[in-house]
Amino acid sequence: MHTNVRKSIARSHYNFVGPLSPGFWSQLRTCAKSETDLVRWARTMLISVVIPTWNGAHHLPVCLAALRRQTLTPYEVILVDNASSDSTRQLLASDYPEVKLIALGANLRFAGACNAGIRAARGEAIALLNNDTEADEHWLERVAATFARHPEAGFVASKLRLFDRRELLHSAGDFYSVRGVPGNRGVWQKDEGQFDTPFVFGACGAASVYRRDMLDAIGLLDEAFEFSCEDVDLDWRAQLAGYKCAFAHDAIVYHKVSATGGGTLNSYYDGRNFIWLLVKDVPGEIWRAHFGHILGEQLKITRDALVAWRGEAARNRLKGQWAGLLGVPKMLRARRKVQQSRTVSAQEIKALLSP
Numbered sequence: 001m002h003t004n005v006r007k008s009i010a011r012s013h014y015n016f017v018g019p020l021s022p023g024f025w026s027q028l029r030t031c032a033k034s035e036t037d038l039v040r041w042a043r044t045m046l047i048s049v050v051i052p053t054w055n056g057a058h059h060l061p062v063c064l065a066a067l068r069r070q071t072l073t074p075y076e077v078i079l080v081d082n083a084s085s086d087s088t089r090q091l092l093a094s095d096y097p098e099v100k101l102i103a104l105g106a107n108l109r110f111a112g113a114c115n116a117g118i119r120a121a122r123g124e125a126i127a128l129l130n131n132d133t134e135a136d137e138h139w140l141e142r143v144a145a146t147f148a149r150h151p152e153a154g155f156v157a158s159k160l161r162l163f164d165r166r167e168l169l170h171s172a173g174d175f176y177s178v179r180g181v182p183g184n185r186g187v188w189q190k191d192e193g194q195f196d197t198p199f200v201f202g203a204c205g206a207a208s209v210y211r212r213d214m215l216d217a218i219g220l221l222d223e224a225f226e227f228s229c230e231d232v233d234l235d236w237r238a239q240l241a242g243y244k245c246a247f248a249h250d251a252i253v254y255h256k257v258s259a260t261g262g263g264t265l266n267s268y269y270d271g272r273n274f275i276w277l278l279v280k281d282v283p284g285e286i287w288r289a290h291f292g293h294i295l296g297e298q299l300k301i302t303r304d305a306l307v308a309w310r311g312e313a314a315r316n317r318l319k320g321q322w323a324g325l326l327g328v329p330k331m332l333r334a335r336r337k338v339q340q341s342r343t344v345s346a347q348e349i350k351a352l353l354s355p
Contacts, residue, residue, distance in 0.1 A: 042144035046075040047209065048123030049140075052113035054082035056131040057091050059256070064096050066134045072141035075123040076100060080113040110205070110227035115220045123212065130206040132256035134163065142251035143209050150198070154214035154243025156251070157203035159191070160184075163256040167191060170255050173200030173247045174235060175354040178286065180278045180294040182232040196249035201352050202235025203245055207253040210234075214243050218341065222280075224330070228269035229277055236281035239352055242343040264313040271301070271320025272327065279331035281338055285346045286353070 049067060053060065060079075067077055080102045081088050092101050102116055118126050125147065129135070139158065146156050157173035171184035172195035184204060186195040203209070208231060218237045221230045235245065278287075278294060287294065302321060308314040 042148040043072050043141060045072070045125060045144040045147060046123040047072070047125045047127055047140050047144065048117075048121035049074045049077045049127045049129055050114055050117030050121060051077070051079045051129050051131050052082065052110055052117065053079060053084065053088060053131040054107055054113075055084045055086045055088070057084070057086045057088045059132045060088065060091060061095070062134050063129070063131050064099065066137070066139075069137045070135070070140050071138050072144055074127075074140060076121065078102060078117045078120055080104065080117040082107040082109070082113050108223070111221040111223045111225055111230040114205075114230075115223060118215065118220055121212075125209055125211050126215065127207070127209040128205055129253070130255060132163070133207060134254045135207070136252040136254075139207075139251050139253055143248050146246050146248040146251065147209075147211070150244070150246040152244050153199075153211075153246035154238050155203055155208060155210045155245050157200050157245055157247045158207035158209070158251045158253050159247075159249050160204055160207055160253050160255045161191060163254045166254060169195070170257055171204040171206070172196070172249070173245065174202040174204050174232065176201050176232065176235070176352070177297075177354045178290040178293055179297040179355075180282065180290075181274065181297055182229060182277070193249070197247055200245050200247045201239065201354075202232060205231030205234075206255050211243075214238060217241065218243070222334070224327075225273050225276065226269060228266060229273035232277055233273075233281060236277065237338055237341070239349070240281070240283070240338065240342040240344060264311075264316055267313040268316035268320040268323070271305075271317040272324040273320075274298075274301075275321060275324030276327060276331045279328050280335045283339065283342070283346070283349055286349065289350075 051063065064077070067074055077098065078100045079092060081104060083104050083106050089101060089103060092099050100120070102120060104113065104116060108116065114128050127140070127143070143156050143158065147153060157171070159172055160170040162168045162170055167190050169184075169186040169189050169191045172186040172191070174182060175185050176182050185200065218234075218241050222233050225233055238245065275298070298321070301317065305314040305317040309318070
């Protein structure tokens with residue numbers, strides 16, 4: 001069947017029935033006669049791309065031009081503007097009329113902006129993409145192929161490399177340690193395929209793709225986290241509910257890394273949100289088995305910040321840890337819902353975590 005005809009069928013199915021389900025892709029995988037057939041069918045996947053931005057007009061031409069070059073055309077591109085004071089809105093109107101603009105009246109930070117875009121998106125999968133990125137032209141096609149190969153996956157992690165040193169990794173998917181610390185797999189290392197595993201704990205929010213039906217089931221980003229670890233919280237909620245994260249090792253996005261981030265203020269949010277992840281998401285079995293490691297890691301973070309307290313980042317980290325402790329009651333309330341939605345065993349959880 002011709003690719004354009006398949007796309008027409010998929011779009012008609014979506015308009016009248018809804019997103020193609022994981023069951024559809026599972027049956028497709030069974031029926032496909034070859035990898036080529038699977039990839040052809042994956043090109044029918046409808047992926048909405050959501051880009052949050054704040055005063056990032058200077059980054060957008062590279063980011064949006066890369067999306068125009070995609071071999072799998074995005075179903076739609078949605079840019080969510082966090083009340084920028086630069087020329088973002090004028091740039092879209094003059095040079096990128098195909099991009100749907102959501103102009104927020106206030107800065108809702110990364111999580112709030114992403115959620116606004118997700119709610120407006122109509123695709124069966126939603127890609128979150130930082131504005132300071134350049135996606136390889138095959139990015140979306142290879143993400144869709146990964147979904148087709150792994151119908152059990154609720155979300156896909158892209159491979160992020162550094163924008164200005166393109167042989168080096170920023171993230172080969174994310175990990176979560178038994179010490180209660182999240183991180184990027186392979187960060188700053190030369191990419192030689194050593195991290196190309198089929199599944200990972202989670203997806204870095206700079207270039208992550210989620211099935212709509214998974215988000216409908218577990219909820220969107222927690223806006224209380226604002227712009228640090230909101231993706232890790234979503235990773236935890238997805239994994240606990242039984243959704244795997246597939247790693248699309250050949251779906252590459254180049255990232256400038258914190259070019260539009262909060263600078264030393266990130267230390268505050270890391271300090272706070274590391275604690276909130278522990279309280280909200282980490283199951284009791286992990287706490288009981290690794291309490292000493294978890295407590296020791298938090299004390300180490302505190303000690304290192306005290307040693308460097310003259311630096312703004314260190315002071316912000318201490319303030320963040322204090323705010324994290326003050327927010328424990330709120331996170332305990334959120335924890336009840338998260339843990340009640342759990343469908344996986346203790347052994348499955350332990351297998352997800354890094355040392």
